Amino acid sequence: MSAMNIMGTYSGIDMSTIDQLIQAESARGTKFATQKNEYQTQQTAWKDVNSRLDSFYKKLDALKSKDTFNAKSVNVSSKDFVSVTADSSASTGSYKIQVSQLASATRLTGGKIPVESLKDELGISGNLILNNGESEDPFEFNVTSKMSLKDVKDMINDQSDKSKIKANIVDNRLILERTDTGEKTLTLEGSAVSNLKLNENVVVDGKAAIFTVDGIEIQKDSNTISDVLEGVTFDLQNVHTADKSDTLRITDNTGTAADALNEVIDQYNSLNSFIDTQLSVGDPSAENNKTGALVGDSSLMRLQTNLRSLLTRNMDTASDSVNSLQDLGVEIDRDGLATFDRTAFVETVEKDPNGVSLFFHSSENEEIPSVDENGEPTTETVTKLTGFANVTRSLVNEYISSTTGIIKTKSDTYDRLIKDVNQRIETFNTRIETKRQQYIKQFTALDTAMMQAESQLQFMMGQLGGTENG
Template sequence: MASSTSIMGTYSGITMDTIDQLIQAESGKLTQYTNQQTELTNEKNAWKDINTRLDTLYKKFDVLKEPGTFDSKTVSNSNENALKVTAGTDAFEGTYSVTVKRLATASQLTSGTIGSTTDALSLSGKLTFTTVNTEDSTDSKNFFIDVEDGDSLKGIVTKINETAKENKSGLQASIIDNRLVLTDSDMGARTIEIKDETQGQDGVSFTSKLGLEDVQTTLGQSAMLSVNGIEIERNSNTITDVVEGLTFELTGVIENNKISTIKIAEDTEKTTKAIQEFVDQYNSVMSFIDKQLDVGDPSAEGNSTGALTGDSSLMKLQSQLRSLMTSSAKDSSQPIKTLSDLGIEVDRYGSASLDTAKLKEALSEDSNDVQAFFFREESTLVTNPDGIETREVQQVGLSQQMTTFINEYIGEKTGIIITKSETIDNMMKNLDEQITKFNERLESKRERYITQFTALDVAMMEAESQLNYLMSQVGSTTQQA
């Protein structure tokens, strides 16, 4: 008997194309499944984007919790060639007249010349190094190294540096033009001494081999400057203890006692930038939410809607963010009550705008009030059941409110968005299983159709064969008659 693939359709006219059309007609449900998959993918991607935008907004408000955002200072300097000035958050506004008269230097000891720095000196014993402040003999440091027979000058320098570093002895050794050079890492007038307890087989010591009986010694000196007419000396070119919150880095001497004018002022630009960035990011979040909730034009053919139209969690997020932006401070004692006091207005669509002139005016009046509106810590006395009073510290302000609320959505373990994402993943997994089962049913039905229609063709073929046989028998009988 011929195979089913060659017989099917021979008599009935029902071919594989016919079966494909039947299967296609029954696969409408599959289109619904794939459409659902697309919708769920769009929902997940939308929530992922919202999570990213909210995380960025969270970080913008975190910046507004930092004191440095409000307390930073600007520094103007009329002569940066002689000194550089940096201001910490605790620096006071003001103007300072500074003259750099002398830079601090370090003491240095230089030995005589030696022929080879890598040949063994054939010495053994101990070298002790001592540095002493010439103005305060109690300020001294010392350490020693053991010298062995095979040590070269290069090896001894290595030992000096390793031991000095380990003991924090403030001495650095180097080789310059085949000479041993010892430099005190502490600046100012300090003596450098070497106690030599070494000797070679020829009776010559380390001191003799390097010509240390007549060393060249350069005594260091302290830095000298005047600030607002006050003379100051320090054993460093980086000075942090002269003006509260200011660091002076001396880089050159000002000729003819020329004065550098240093002005310290509030850095309102840094604060303004931080607040503008939070406003911009808030608008980005709200604009994206609007697009995801957009219902389009329901009366239009082929109407396009947002990926999260009608989602109650997203509508709550939109409403709560807008509410927090327009809320008033609960503490009536705070000078700044709302964002509008800082020049931030929210229109009826939820979009925010910043009047930088009004913000800078508020900052110039008292930047601490602006900071307190966004973030501050308040302590209250709490009495436990045993009657013991303890002080409880609470973090309050708009930034704290915002980050707490946003975390409800972007929290890594229990956040609304991660929960939504997990739910969507489960739904997509379930859809995948349904699609697999549906395809299996379609394939079974295809096989059943093939079997049925093949059987039909076989039956028709057999019927035709029987008819032909009967016809041949009738013809034969007629001829015999």
């Protein structure tokens, strides 16, 4: 009979009894599992804080750009003839636009070549020299008898970035065309010209774009023009009839800045609400009170306090008209919830877009003591970021930096703590398993002893019975 089968036969102590004993001892190890779960929950909470801070950081980026506060809106009376875009450097105003000619590329169409397939060998050879009138040297191509019409086209196109001449095939005709528009030349020579029937060419000369802005005629080689009005790009699409024109209006677009600040405020509110949840003490009077994962965490409390302070305090910036977010229609209640008055903000931007811009992204130079290469005392000029967006991003970066950030340090600490708890759990489980085996050995020995005692007793009783019968 095996030891496991013997155990409990005489003593009544079987595996269920041992399981109960082990369970009682294992209860002392639940604190490790609880501690590990707490560490993991806290680490996850900090990862969520990091993610929300990162979104907040990125949304602040728009507020430190001058372009956000000097954005322009463009309106063209018709969308059929000219498309217009304007950046922050454009001046507001109204302009009359008339397109009289679109820019086109010089093109040469060859004669039809009698082949059944574009991949058939042409059986001709010779050189083909293309000249764009701009490059110092012409572009020469060697045509061999094994080449197909497609091979010739591909060979020319392989050099199109340099030659500014591209090739195409239409109805077995080789077509050469300038890759740029305007009054540009395209000439060719060489022994392969006639074989490719390029001497039967029909040449269409390229043209410059012609249009007027407030009656001033302008000619350009391209239909996309960005050097007529500062910050304005025209994309000419169709030609007006002689009696038609379009009106272009460029106005300030305060909506871009308002949208940018509104996104920052929304993200701040989401972040602040999440932090409140993580720091919540719950209801201490409740029997099963549930607190936030990071309740009492000084780093998180400091972050929340500093963010609220930045949203309410006066900033030392280069702006003369705006000192705080409250001057821009932002209010913070006692719980840290921010509200945004878009109308008030737009009115301020319309009055002083540069002042609003400086409040968010201004900086100043500061002279600090230093030492030159000879060890002599000197001063060094450093740039100090003072604008709201810059200062706030600097605070956030202290937390989310992937190398030196507070959250990175905390995450590394949690990793070490969890690793330590795992080692404790492993050691504890090993000790419990050793204890289990000891119990099995101990109680199996007890049952074995009891079995042997019973056997000896039966033997002795048998001996006594035999003596009496004798």
